[in-house]
Amino acid sequence: MSIVLSLIVTFWVGFLIVKKYKPQPVLFMAGLILMFTAVALGLGTILPAKQSTGSVIFDAFEFIKQTMSSRAAGLGLNIMAVGGFARYMDHIGASRALVKLTIKPLLALRSPYIVMAGAWVVGMFLGLCINSASGLAMLLMVTMFPVLISLGVSRLSATAVIATTLCLDWSPSDTGTILSAQTAGIDPVLYWTNYQLPIAAVVIPVVALLHYFTQKYFDKRDEHVVQASELVKQADENMPPMIYAILPALPLVLILSFSSLWITWIKMDIIKAMFIGVTIGMIFEYVRHRDGKKVLGDIQSFFDGLGMQMANVITLIVAGETFAKGLMVIGTIDQVIASAQSSGFGAAGMIVVMIAIIAICSVIMGSGNAPFFAFASLTPTVAAKMSVAPVVMLLPMHFAASAARAMSPITAVIVVASSMGGVSPFDVVKRTFIPMAGALITLVIANFVFFY
Numbered sequence: 176m177s178i179v180l181s182l183i184v185t186f187w188v189g190f191l192i193v194k195k196y197k198p199q200p201v202l203f204m205a206g207l208i209l210m211f212t213a214v215a216l217g218l219g220t221i222l223p224a225k226q227s228t229g230s231v232i233f234d235a236f237e238f239i240k241q242t243m244s245s246r247a248a249g250l251g252l253n254i255m256a257v258g259g260f261a262r263y264m265d266h267i268g269a270s271r272a273l274v275k276l277t278i279k280p281l282l283a284l285r286s287p288y289i290v291m292a293g294a295w296v297v298g299m300f301l302g303l304c305i306n307s308a309s310g311l312a313m314l315l316m317v318t319m320f321p322v323l324i325s326l327g328v329s330r331l332s333a334t335a336v337i338a339t340t341l342c343l344d345w346s347p348s349d350t351g352t353i354l355s356a357q358t359a360g361i362d363p364v365l366y367w368t369n370y371q372l373p374i375a376a377v378v379i380p381v382v383a384l385l386h387y388f389t390q391k392y393f394d395k396r397d398e399h400v401v402q403a404s405e406l407v408k409q410a411d412e413n414m415p416p417m418i419y420a421i422l423p424a425l426p427l428v429l430i431l432s433f434s435s436l437w438i439t440w441i442k443m444d445i446i447k448a449m450f451i452g453v454t455i456g457m458i459f460e461y462v463r464h465r466d467g468k469k470v471l472g473d474i475q476s477f478f479d480g481l482g483m484q485m486a487n488v489i490t491l492i493v494a495g496e497t498f499a500k501g502l503m504v505i506g507t508i509d510q511v512i513a514s515a516q517s518s519g520f521g522a523a524g525m526i527v528v529m530i531a532i533i534a535i536c537s538v539i540m541g542s543g544n545a546p547f548f549a550f551a552s553l554t555p556t557v558a559a560k561m562s563v564a565p566v567v568m569l570l571p572m573h574f575a576a577s578a579a580r581a582m583s584p585i586t587a588v589i590v591v592a593s594s595m596g597g598v599s600p601f602d603v604v605k606r607t608f609i610p611m612a613g614a615l616i617t618l619v620i621a622n623f624v625f626f627y
Contacts, residue, residue, distance in 0.1 A: 177506040180212060181502055187205070188202065202494035207235050209498075210505075211231070221238060239497055243489075252446055254484050259477040260453055262477060262479060267419070267460055267473065271318070275318055278319055290322075291326075291333065295336045298340025299340055299345075299375075301315075302340060302341040303424075306350070312338055312340065313591055315340060316334075316591075319337060320337060327400075327401035329399040330597060331394075331598050343375055347366075347430055348363075354551055355573045358565060359569050374618050374622060377617055381614070382610045382614050385609055425455060429447075494549075499550065522562060529554070533547060533576050537577075537579035537582075538580075541580070542587075550572065563627075574618045575619070581607050581611050
């Protein structure tokens, strides 16, 4: 019965999110419904007796309060600092300077489709500093898109490549990376170097090749004529000096330098790195403008970024954990694990099942974060019962969520890139499907080869 009820509620959640309902309240309601149903049917309890408030109804909200307090003080502060820094870098133009600088070497290549594949690789590495998929796509559509078009690549091909430039959320400062590392009990830097980098090193060349052959094939099929034109030059009066290109990368440099990888006697974490990066950015801005009032006023963009992360990301994580708690209280997770064990799936089969669930949900919901944040907190429990390390399940689930996201015509990055490129998002995902399917298959195989 618990599985049937969970499936009904889960499909209801997916239906509402597809219909563009706000995911946070939907997940909160689903979690509460599952918790109260479990108690009413005698299938489980929300909180242990020692933590109970004395009321079943209040216990559910006590769980939300405890989860919110825990996430806001730990993981949440990391995520908010990253979001504030990214907002400030965008405000002062440092992100645009970084993108413009990295495009220049590509122009030395002669083949339009090699340039296109190289542009995708550059975009992936820019994702280490610019963590927002849609934000990075917007920057590249303004800067890289005209270059690709002028070299003869079709609008659909250029849009498809740019829309998938962050198909792996693999930065140490990415919100999903931070959540995965903390859930797995691993330092984010070590999680990046020891787990994410080996997978990315295999996936990136595979996807670059798939983009080269896929976009070239589709352009030929659509009878697109590859003809270079005069380079489109877009004047940007607000473009800062190119020295600003180093600013978005500063926190990444600090995090990697002052870690177990190199300088171990100085303590550095994500929050300090972001604050240091903002401070150096303010110094650059004062030298550039010589206007203290403007520099201090512009810091509001950093604070706005903090608030946006709290409003959008932290609440989504807590809502996802509330939904996950409901699934656990009603007994669905235990039954799924028991069924997987009795069916002979074993740990490997369970990992594939979890990845498939995440990937399908990402495509249907048009979001990588929503399904991953909803299921991430369940992973340690599932992994423990299957006798595998949590990271072996979390890593492919995290990467699968971001790769599958780029196969959905309703996800933000596809919609934004398609709108700016003047093409249909449904036509774009026809061209992203093969590269992203290749990414999913490759990352799953690599995960088993490297870590299982």
